[in-house]
Every structure is written in structure tokens, then in C-alpha cells.
Amino acid sequence: MASAILTAAAPRQRSAVPGFGITFGLTVLWVSLIVLIPLAALFLKTAELTPDRILAILTAPRTLHALKISFGLSLAAAATNLVFGAVIVWALVRYEFPGRRVLDALVDIPFALPTAVAGIALTDLYAANGWIGRLLAPLGITVAFTPLGIFIAMVFIGLPFVVRTVQPVLEDLDADLEEAAATLGAGRWTTIRRVVLPAVLPAFLTGFALAFARGVGEYGSVIFIAGNLPNVSEIAPLLIVIRLEEFRYADATTIACAMLVASFALLFVINALQRWSQNRTGRL
Amino acid sequence: MSMSVPAEVAAMPAGIETPALPEDIRSEPRAVRWVVIGLATLFLGLFIMLPLVNVFTQAFSKGWAAYGAALVDADALAAIELTLIVAAISVGANTVMGLVMAWTLTKFEFRGKSLLITLVDLPFSVSPVIAGLVFVLLFGAQGTFGPWLIDHGWKIVFAWPGIALATIFVTFPFVARELIPLMQEQGTQEEEAAVTLGASGLRTFLRVTLPNVKWALLYGVLLCNARSMGEFGAVSVVSGHVRGETNTMPLHIEILYNEYQFQASFAVASLLALLAVVTLLAKTALEARIGRRHGH
Amino acid sequence: MSFSFRRLAFAALIAALAAPVAAPQPSRAADVDILNVSYDPTRELYVAINKAFAEKYKAETGKTVAFKQSHGGSGKQARSVIDGLDADVVTLALAYDIDAIADKGLIAADWQKRLPQNASPYTSTIVFLVRKGNPKGIKDWGDLVKPGVQVITPNPKTSGGARWNYLAAWAWALKQPGGSPETAKAFVGNLYKNVPVLDTGARGSTVTFTERGVGDVLLAWENEAFLSKKEFGDDKFDIVVPSISILAEPPVAVVDKVVDRKGTRAVAEEYLKFLYTKEGQDIAAQNFYRPRDPEVAKKYENVFPKVDLVTIDDPAFGGWRNAQKTHFSDGGVFDSIYTN
Numbered sequence: 001m002a003s004a005i006l007t008a009a010a011p012r013q014r015s016a017v018p019g020f021g022i023t024f025g026l027t028v029l030w031v032s033l034i035v036l037i038p039l040a041a042l043f044l045k046t047a048e049l050t051p052d053r054i055l056a057i058l059t060a061p062r063t064l065h066a067l068k069i070s071f072g073l074s075l076a077a078a079a080t081n082l083v084f085g086a087v088i089v090w091a092l093v094r095y096e097f098p099g100r101r102v103l104d105a106l107v108d109i110p111f112a113l114p115t116a117v118a119g120i121a122l123t124d125l126y127a128a129n130g131w132i133g134r135l136l137a138p139l140g141i142t143v144a145f146t147p148l149g150i151f152i153a154m155v156f157i158g159l160p161f162v163v164r165t166v167q168p169v170l171e172d173l174d175a176d177l178e179e180a181a182a183t184l185g186a187g188r189w190t191t192i193r194r195v196v197l198p199a200v201l202p203a204f205l206t207g208f209a210l211a212f213a214r215g216v217g218e219y220g221s222v223i224f225i226a227g228n229l230p231n232v233s234e235i236a237p238l239l240i241v242i243r244l245e246e247f248r249y250a251d252a253t254t255i256a257c258a259m260l261v262a263s264f265a266l267l268f269v270i271n272a273l274q275r276w277s278q279n280r281t282g283r284l
Numbered sequence: 285m286s287m288s289v290p291a292e293v294a295a296m297p298a299g300i301e302t303p304a305l306p307e308d309i310r311s312e313p314r315a316v317r318w319v320v321i322g323l324a325t326l327f328l329g330l331f332i333m334l335p336l337v338n339v340f341t342q343a344f345s346k347g348w349a350a351y352g353a354a355l356v357d358a359d360a361l362a363a364i365e366l367t368l369i370v371a372a373i374s375v376g377a378n379t380v381m382g383l384v385m386a387w388t389l390t391k392f393e394f395r396g397k398s399l400l401i402t403l404v405d406l407p408f409s410v411s412p413v414i415a416g417l418v419f420v421l422l423f424g425a426q427g428t429f430g431p432w433l434i435d436h437g438w439k440i441v442f443a444w445p446g447i448a449l450a451t452i453f454v455t456f457p458f459v460a461r462e463l464i465p466l467m468q469e470q471g472t473q474e475e476e477a478a479v480t481l482g483a484s485g486l487r488t489f490l491r492v493t494l495p496n497v498k499w500a501l502l503y504g505v506l507l508c509n510a511r512s513m514g515e516f517g518a519v520s521v522v523s524g525h526v527r528g529e530t531n532t533m534p535l536h537i538e539i540l541y542n543e544y545q546f547q548a549s550f551a552v553a554s555l556l557a558l559l560a561v562v563t564l565l566a567k568t569a570l571e572a573r574i575g576r577r578h579g580h
Numbered sequence: 581m582s583f584s585f586r587r588l589a590f591a592a593l594i595a596a597l598a599a600p601v602a603a604p605q606p607s608r609a610a611d612v613d614i615l616n617v618s619y620d621p622t623r624e625l626y627v628a629i630n631k632a633f634a635e636k637y638k639a640e641t642g643k644t645v646a647f648k649q650s651h652g653g654s655g656k657q658a659r660s661v662i663d664g665l666d667a668d669v670v671t672l673a674l675a676y677d678i679d680a681i682a683d684k685g686l687i688a689a690d691w692q693k694r695l696p697q698n699a700s701p702y703t704s705t706i707v708f709l710v711r712k713g714n715p716k717g718i719k720d721w722g723d724l725v726k727p728g729v730q731v732i733t734p735n736p737k738t739s740g741g742a743r744w745n746y747l748a749a750w751a752w753a754l755k756q757p758g759g760s761p762e763t764a765k766a767f768v769g770n771l772y773k774n775v776p777v778l779d780t781g782a783r784g785s786t787v788t789f790t791e792r793g794v795g796d797v798l799l800a801w802e803n804e805a806f807l808s809k810k811e812f813g814d815d816k817f818d819i820v821v822p823s824i825s826i827l828a829e830p831p832v833a834v835v836d837k838v839v840d841r842k843g844t845r846a847v848a849e850e851y852l853k854f855l856y857t858k859e860g861q862d863i864a865a866q867n868f869y870r871p872r873d874p875e876v877a878k879k880y881e882n883v884f885p886k887v888d889l890v891t892i893d894d895p896a897f898g899g900w901r902n903a904q905k906t907h908f909s910d911g912g913v914f915d916s917i918y919t920n
Contacts, residue, residue: 016476018485023388030381031403034453038418039410041428045421062918084327091324094310095317099325105564106328109336111507112560112567114514116534117553120541121335124342127792131338132330145777145794156331178310188312217411220516220534227777228735230918234778237413237517242780244417244521245656245738247680248910253421256414263409425664426684434664442665524665526615526650539651542783543623544811546791 039260045253057254062230063239066255070236071262073147074215077154078162078208085162085207092163093170111160115220122153123224145227150235153221158211165207169200205273209266216263339557342550354540354548355555362528363536363552366444370519370532371512374451378508379501382459386497387489389460390467391475401464407456415453416521419446442524447532450518455508462504463497470496503570510563514556610646612847617667619654619740619830620783621804625867626671632863633854637847645847653781654740661686661835668839668848671832673740673782675699675892676900678833691833700829701855702869705887706741706748708820709789709798709805716796720822721752724797725770732795733775734785736908740830741782743908745799747897748826750907751890755824769917790817801828802884803868819885827889 046054057063091097092104110118126133126143133144143149173196181191219237227233234242236259243252311317344351354360389401407415423440424430433440440446474496478488494501516534523530531539533552540549618626630647637645650657650665654673658680661667670687672678675698681687692699710718716729724731734742749771753764777794779785782801789798790808797820800808805819832852839845854860861876870884871877890896897903907913 016479017391017472017488018479019387019489020392023384024392024394026381027385027388027400030385031400034449034456035403035406038415038422038453039406041421042414042418084323087320088324088327091321095321097321103325103328105568106332108564108567109332109560112510112514112563113336114516114534114553114556114560116516116537117339117514117556118335119516120537120549120553121338123792125335125338127794129793131334144792145788152331156335159331175310182310213409217409217414218517219411219413220520228780229776229778230735237411240411240413240417241521242735242738244420245653245659245780247659247662249421249426252417256411256417259411259414420663423664426662430664439664439666441663442660524650524660525652526648526665529648542620542781542787544787544791 042253042256042260045250046257049250049254053250054254057251058258062234063236063255063258065231066234066236066239067258067262069147069150069234070216070259071266073151073235074154074158074212074218077151077158077215078212080151080155081158081162081211082204082208085159085166086204088159089163089166089170093167107160107163109160110157115157115218116224118156119153119221119224122149122156122221126152126225144225145233147226147233149225149227150222150233153225154215154218157218157221158215161210161214162204162207165210166200166203169203170196173199212266213263216259336557336561339550339553342547343554345550346547350547351551351554354545354551357548359528359531360536360548360552363531363533364555366447366529366531367513367533370444370448370451371509373448374455374512375505375509377452378455378459379505382463382504383501385460386463386467387493389464391472404460405457407453410453412450412454412515412517413521415518416450419449419453419522441522442526442530444530446522447519447530450522451512451515454515454518455511458508458511459501459504462500462507466497466500467493499570499573503567506563506566506570510560513559611643612645612844613648614645614668614844614847614851615648615650615666616669616671616851617650617657617661617665618671619657619673620651620781621741621786621801621807622671622830623649623651623783624807625803625864625869628863628867629855629860632859633851636854636859637850645851651783653734653738655738656780666838666842667835668842668844669832669834669852671830673828673830674743674900675829675831676743676904677740678831679901681833681835686835686837687833688836692831694834695832695852696856697872698829699831699833700872701832701852701860702830702864702871704802704828704830704869705825705889706745706799706822706828707802707805707825707885707887708822709800709808710796710818710820712816712818714818714820718797718820721749721767721771721824722756724749725767725774729774729797730776730795731771731774731797731799732777732785732789733799734779734782736914738780739782739785741801741804741828742785742799743903744801744826744828746907746914747892747903748822748824748890749799751826751894751896752822752824754896765913765916768913772917802870806868806883821885821887823888825887825889827891829892 049057088103088107092100092107123130123144125131126136126149128134128137128142128144130144133142136143141148143152177195177199178191181195182188186194217237219235219241222235223238226235226238228238236255240252240255240259243249243255312320355364385404389397389404420441421427422429423433423446425434427441430441440449474492475488478492479485483491513532514534515532516538519532520535520538523532523535525531525535525539527539533556537549537553537556540546540552616626616630626647626649630649634645634647637643650660650667652660654677657670658672658677661670661681662684670678670681675692678687678691682689682691688694695701708718710716716726717723718729723729733745736742736746746768749768750764753759753767754761756763777785777788779788782804785798786800786804786808788794790812798805798808805817809817809819832855834845834848834852836845839848855864856872858873858876861871861873862879865871865876865880865883868883871880892903893899905912
């Protein structure tokens with residue numbers, strides 16, 4: 001990959017701005033050192049295994065469950081954030097109400113709060129003797145140490161990605177379109193569905209993808225609140241750590257590679273979807 | 285894939301928009317409005333605000349004296365020191381290289397550019413645990429370069445260099461991603477003019493480019509710093525958990541939590557939570573700045 | 581404008597904090613640095629041991645020795661040492677984990693013969709910690725598989741204590757009338773069906789049970805159970821001693837490759853020998869580890885209940901390497917419990 005860039009190292013057209021050679025060289029060096037070589041090591045380590053062994057590791061019920069939990073719950077959490085993110089964005093952008101700015105600032109908390117802090121705080125809240133857990137326990141709902149707890153943690157960390165991606169697009173949305181639709185007799189709901197939604201859909205898809213990608217790989221905030229029970233509440237990143245602790249490096253890297261490939265595949269699909277949606281609506 | 289959350293925020297107007305009047309054709313019935321606002325408030329309160337409040341409540345559950353004692357404990361101080369050092373290295377490296385990468389990726393056209401941008405974004409979608417794992421594979425005693433390094437007295441994993449490397453990886457895209465959209469938008473005319481007038485490359489960068497992007501840069505630095513100080517998964521894999529030596533603040537929080545010292549654990553956590561709040565305040569201020577400067 | 585300047589100053593402060601200042605590593609003045617890599621529940625024990633040894637060493641040689649501790653699941657800690665964590669001594673939960681380090685050539689293969697009593701200066705066993713008054717009436721291992729009983733134990737793959745828990749349960753099942761490896765396997769399988777949370781280390785499980793209020797019974801190291809009662813008060817938990825348990829021998833060893841490189845062998849060996857002295861044994865007993873020294877054991881005999889203890893060298897297990905292979909390795913008995 002790197003060599004492909006290197007062969008093309010001359011700028012396409014001569015620019016009057018100096019410094020291409022040195023900054024380009026440094027960029028390639030830095031990207032190679034920090035990103036490419038380490039990730040290549042991951043794939044090389046996995047390549048030491050026979051294809052049969054790789055297949056056996058990946059199709060082991062425990063691996064499949066862990067991947068299913070990470071991807072499945074992350075998908076559910078991203079979907080939840082899509083719905084509530086829409087409600088929050090709408091309230092923040094379209095309405096003026098007391099405390100709006102505080103709410104606006106709150107959205108960013110999961111982005112800035114360290115994941116371990118979020119993890120212990122959420123566990124403390126949702127454990128059977130916590131503030132929220134105590135209220136849910138009589139209803140027979142246990143959140144902490146169940147997949148539901150993992151879901152809650154993923155919702156927490158994913159929210160800002162949806163809100164912050166959609167917010168600027170909705171703010172920039174031209175008022176004329178909606179007014180025109182209304183003038184032409186469209187009801188409010190129809191206007192939102194037919195005019196506003198198509199315009200903000202690409203942003204929603206991007207936000208969804210970002211929240212999803214973040215949730216799949218999340219570790220710090222999840223391990224405290226997950227029960228870490230194999231086949232039930234064990235996330236894929238934890239399984240990687242456990243394999244590592246069992247001295248099974250190749251197993252760890254195999255699952256890691258699978259996660260990388262799967263997230264990329266999904267992100268590509270969503271990006272393609274986004275492009276298609278942009279083309280369809282003619283919005284950039 | 286675009287990790288352009290903050291960038292798009294950066295490009296948005298100062299956060300003040302015309303409030304929708306009740307009779308506005310673009311608004312909904314009053315009942316709908318209140319349901320939407322209520323839902324938004326409830327969701328944010330329950331999911332975001334409550335955990336934050338919980339951190340501080342627990343931290344002060346035994347009073348100020350216990351809170352202070354937890355923070356001046358020798359291991360806690362060592363953890364804070366290491367966290368600051370690692371954050372300084374990671375933010376420093378990512379700031380300098382973020383500027384370099386943004387310069388190459390925005391001021392010139394070349395083949396393979398979009399691939400390079402993708403690679404810059406890549407660490408964002410890699411699980412932090414994997415980020416730690418790759419450095420153990422490379423520099424661990426059983427790893428590719430590990431035996432050679434150990435023979436020559438170099439310690440990477442289970443020492444601060446490994447922790448710094450893992451942190452740099454995790455925060456890799458943060459600064460560059462803030463700069464790239466902005467510098468792309470600004471184009472190269474100002475720089476070209478400066479060069480034509482005889483300014484050197486470095487002088488052009490310092491006098492023309494840097495002032496143009498300083499707010500976005502600061503913004504990227506803030507986010508990078510917050511993430512550097514708070515990283516848990518990647519650091520946990522490469523740390524070795526030696527008290528007073530290779531424990532960062534998030535790891536120290538975990539240790540205290542496992543030692544029945546819940547209040548002390550939340551006290552250290554409250555420092556990081558405070559950092560998050562301060563980061564957000566600064567971020568809000570910066571957003572206003574960026575918006576004013578480059579507002580559309 | 582003025583307010584934004586104030587905010588700007590705030591931002592500048594943060595930026596200054598993050599500025600790449602050349603920060604030297606803290607240097608702590610001590611003649612010798614010793615890193616002890618240990619398992620989860622020994623946190624409090626080694627705080628006391630390190631303090632006592634440092635004082636004794638200072639008095640005898642005039643030199644200061646500074647200790648560093650690392651704690652975690654036993655298997656995970658062994659992995660860190662194999663990957664290059666510079667441990668002068670390892671004090672782990674079971675011999676197999678030190679064997680794993682020895683297999684990589686970091687420790688001499690005969691490490692267990694270099695110190696008395698299988699290189700285990702103290703022992704422990706596995707007991708049940710239940711909620712006050714024992715509401716579920718848990719008396720022995722058989723009660724753990726009853727419907728509606730929630731059992732808390734860590735993951736045997738990563739935790740040493742969990743492996744002792746598992747083997748103690750196995751030993752009990754074998755000794756029941758008509759017991760065989762098949763019935764033992766079925767019993768252990770049913771036991772894990774009652775486990776709602778599987779933490780990676782013993783301490784994680786203790787926190788889950790005591791602080792989070794999950795589960796009816798915690799399978800715990802005896803010292804963990806005593807410590808929990810001490811930390812949370814006698815009115816919260818009761819200790820139940822089962823009819824049969826296992827003699828857990830947490831071993832210690834000097835990491836040869838590291839001490840030879842660092843030149844710390846003399847102190848490290850002295851340190852481990854200190855664990856066998858009257859003083860060391862006394863500290864172990866105070867931290868609820870069963871002392872080996874007969875005199876010290878006599879002094880604390882009222883603290884530790886008498887239990888019928890099987891050992892890992894019992895023919896049912898045939899030593900750690902065998903037990904590890906049969907039960908905990910890839911595709912072993914434990915895996916079959918969770919893949920079915």
C-alpha cells in the first residue's frame with residue numbers, strides 16, 4: 001500500500017507552495033510507523049496459522065457469540081441513538097427553551113469523559129443497589145452484568161456521534177424548501193418526511209456509522225458493566241484480551257483481524273449508502 | 285469514512301440560530317414541541333447527566349478530607365504525573381505531525397491522496413484493545429523487535445514509551461482531522477502570495493497558515509488531550525499495572541475500585557470528569573471563535 | 581468580547597497543560613528496586629510484607645529497598661512477565677502459571693525445589709461467602725447447583741483462584757457416592773449454569789458480590805472471604821466452610837533472567853526467604869493466609885477452620901500440568917461446559 005503512494009510521490013501539478021517533499025515524506029513515515037506497521041504485524045501474526053486453524057478459531061461458538069454481541073448490540077445501540085439523537089437534534093436546533101445550551105453541552109460528555117470513568121459510573125448506577133438499578137429491580141429488570149448493560153454503555157458512548165453529525169446539517173437546511181412545501185399545502189408531517197428527512201439522511205447515516213464503529217470496538221466503559229459471561233455477555237474486545245492472557249496470541253490476533261475486516265466492510269457499505277443517498281437527493 | 289463530527293461543528297455558525305416562533309410555518313404544534321423537548325431532556329438527563337453527577341456524589345461521599353487524601357496519595361500522584369507526561373508526548377507528537385499531515389494532504393494534489401487520508405482516519409475505527417495488542421506483538425519480549433530491544437536495555441511495553449505509543453495510536457486522527465477540512469477550504473492562494481513575495485516556506489507557514497488555523501488547531505489539541513488522558517483499553521494492555529510506575533489515572537481508578545476504595549476511586553475519576561467538563565467549556569468557547577472567524 | 585477573552589485564557593491554560601514539556605521520569609532514591617508481580621487478593625498482604633522487609637533490610641545492611649507491586653489475574657500476570665514485564669519476583673496463585681514463565685526460559689525449571697514446601701510459603705483454601713444469615717441455606721458444594729442459587733466465581737481461564745474453585749468442586753463431586761469423572765463433569769457444568777457473572781480476576785468477583793450485591797454465594801479464597809468480612813463488617817456476610825476443599829498453594833519464585841540482568845538476585849532471594857521467617861509467617865496469618873510454620877500456625881489455630889483438604893497432587897488431578905491440560909487448556913473440560 002505504502003509503495004503505491006511512494007511511486008506517485010510527485011504532486012500532480014506543480015504548486016507554488018513549498019515543502020511538499022519533506023511533509024509528504026514525514027507523513028508517509030509517521031503513518032507507516034504508527035498505523036501501517038503495527039496493523040501489518042497483526043495480520044502477519046495471524047498469517048502464521050493454517051487456514052483451517054483460522055476458520056476453527058473464527059467459527060468457535062464462543063468467538064461467534066462474542067462477535068455477535070459486539071456487532072449486534074452496537075447496531076442496536078446505534079439504532080437507538082438514531083431515534084433519540086433525532087429527537088435531541090430537533091429539540092436543540094428547532095426549539096428555544098430554557099436550558100437548551102446546557103443540554104447542548106451535555107451531548108459532548110461521553111466524548112470527553114474517559115471510558116473507564118463512564119464504566120464505573122454506569123455500573124454504580126445500574127447495579128441492583130444503584131440509583132437506577134434499585135428502581136428497576138422490583139420490575140424484574142436487571143441491567144448491570146447483562147447484555148442490556150452493554151447496550152446502555154454503548155448508547156452512552158455513541159450518542160454524540162449521531163447528534164454532532166446531524167446538527168450542523170439541520171441548522172444549514174434552507175428554510176425556503178419547508179416553507180414552499182407548506183405553501184403548496186403539504187402537512188407538517190409530510191413536509192418533514194418528504195423534505196427534511198431526505199436532506200438530513202446522509203448525515204444520519206454517517207452518524208450511525210460512527211456510533212456503530214465506536215461501539216463495536218468499545219472496551220473501557222463496557223467491561224465494568226458487562227457480566228463477561230462467555231456466550232452471554234462477553235464482548236469481542238474482551239475475548240481478545242482473554243486470549244492474550246491465556247498466551248494464545250494467534251487466537252487474539254485472528255479475532256482482532258476479523259473485527260477489523262468486518263467493521264471496514266460495514267463502514268464501506270454505509271459509506272456507499274450515503275453516497276447513493278447524496279446522489280439521489282442531489283445534495284452534497 | 286469521515287470522522288468529521290467536530291469539523292462540521294467547527295464549520296457551523298456560532299451556535300445561535302433564529303428561534304422558531306410558535307406561529308412559524310416551520311414549527312410543530314405546542315404539544316409536539318413539548319414532547320420532543322421533554323424526551324430530549326429526559327434522555328440526556330438519564331443517560332448522560334446522571335452518570336456524571338454520580339461520579340461527583342461518590343467522590344465526595346466521605347467528605348472533603350477523604351477526597352483530598354485520595355488525591356495526594358503517592359500512587360495517585362504518580363499516576364497523575366504519568367498521565368500528564370503521556371498526554372504531553374501524545375498531544376505534542378500528534379500536533380506537530382497533524383500539522384505536517386494536514387499540510388501535505390491539503391496544499392498539494394497527488395495520486396493516492398484519498399488512500400492516505402483513509403489511513404489517517406483508520407485508528408478511529410480500531411478497537412483500543414487491538415491498538416494495545418499490536419504494540420505487544422511488536423515490542424513484547426516474545427514479539428518481533430522485543431528480544432533485540434531488551435538485550436540493548438530498551439523497555440517499550442510495560443513502560444512509559446509503550447503507553448505513549450498506544451496513546452498516540454488511539455488519538456492519531458484527532459488533530460489532523462480538525463485541520464484538514466479547514467485548510468482544504470482555505471486553499472493555497474494566501475500561501476502562494478506569500479511565497480511570491482519572497483517569504484520562505486517556514487515563514488509562510490508560521491505567518492500565514494498557522495494564524496488561519498490556530499483555533500481549529502487548539503480545538504483538535506483539546507480533544508486529543510482529553511482522549512489521551514482518559515484512554516483505558518489500549519493502555520491497559522501495554523501497562524503491566526505496576527503501581528507508582530506504569531499506572532495511568534484510568535488504570536489507577538480501576539485498581540482503587542478493586543481494592544474496596546470506591547470513594548478514592550471516584551475521587552480520582554472526578555478529576556478526569558472535571559477535565560471533561562473543562563474541555564467542553566473550552567470547546568464551546570472555541571466553537572464560537574471558529575464560527576465567528578469562518579462563519580458562513 | 582471580554583468574556584470570550586476569559587474563556588480563551590481558560591483554553592490556553594489547557595493547551596499549556598498539554599504542551600510538550602520535557603518531563604523527566606521520576607527518579608526515586610532507593611538502593612535497590614524490586615518489582616513483585618502478584619495475583620489479585622495479595623494486595624494487602626504484600627503492602628505489609630514489603631514494609632516489614634524494607635525495615636529489616638535497612639537495619640541489617642543500611643541499604644534501602646523500594647518495592648513496586650503489580651496485581652491482576654494470575655494467568656494474565658504470568659503473560660505480562662513472559663511479554664517482558666521486568667518482575668524480580670513472581671508470587672502467583674498457582675504453580676502452573678510460574679511453570680509457564682519457566683517454559684519460556686525466564687525461570688529455572690527446578691524453581692519449585694529452590695524454596696521449602698513447594699516454594700509456597702503460605703497456603704489457603706476455598707470457602708463460601710454467603711449473605712448474612714445464609715438465606716439460601718448453603719452448607720456444602722451440593723447446594724450450589726440447586727435451582728435459584730446464584731454462584732459468583734471468576735473465569736478459570738484467567739484467574740488462578742477460579743481454577744482452585746473449580747478443582748475443589750470437582751474433588752467434592754468425585755468423592756460423593758458413585759462419583760466418577762463423568763458425574764464430576766456434570767456437577768461442575770451445573771454449577772457454572774448458576775454463575776451469572778464471570779469476572780477475569782478473583783478481586784473482580786469479590787467486588788461484584790460484596791459491593792454490587794449480585795449472587796447468593798461467592799466461591800472465594802479463604803483470605804478474600806475474611807478480608808470482605810473485615811472490610812464490610814461482620815453483619816453483612818457469613819463464611820461457610822464446605823465438607824471438602826482444596827489445599828491451595830500459591831507459590832513464589834525469583835525470575836532468574838531479570839534479577840541477573842538487573843543485579844538484584846541477592847535482595848530478591850532474601851525477600852522470598854523472609855516470607856518463611858517467623859515475622860513473615862505472622863504477617864501472612866494476620867492477612868488470613870494459612871502459615872506453614874507450625875509455631876505460628878498454632879498461634880492462629882482458632883482463626884482458620886479445620887477442613888478436609890485435597891491437594892493438587894491427589895491422583896484425581898495428578899499435579900498442575902495434568903490438571904491444566906485436562907480441565908483448562910483449549911478444548912478441555914471447562915471449554916466443553918461453555919461450548920455446549
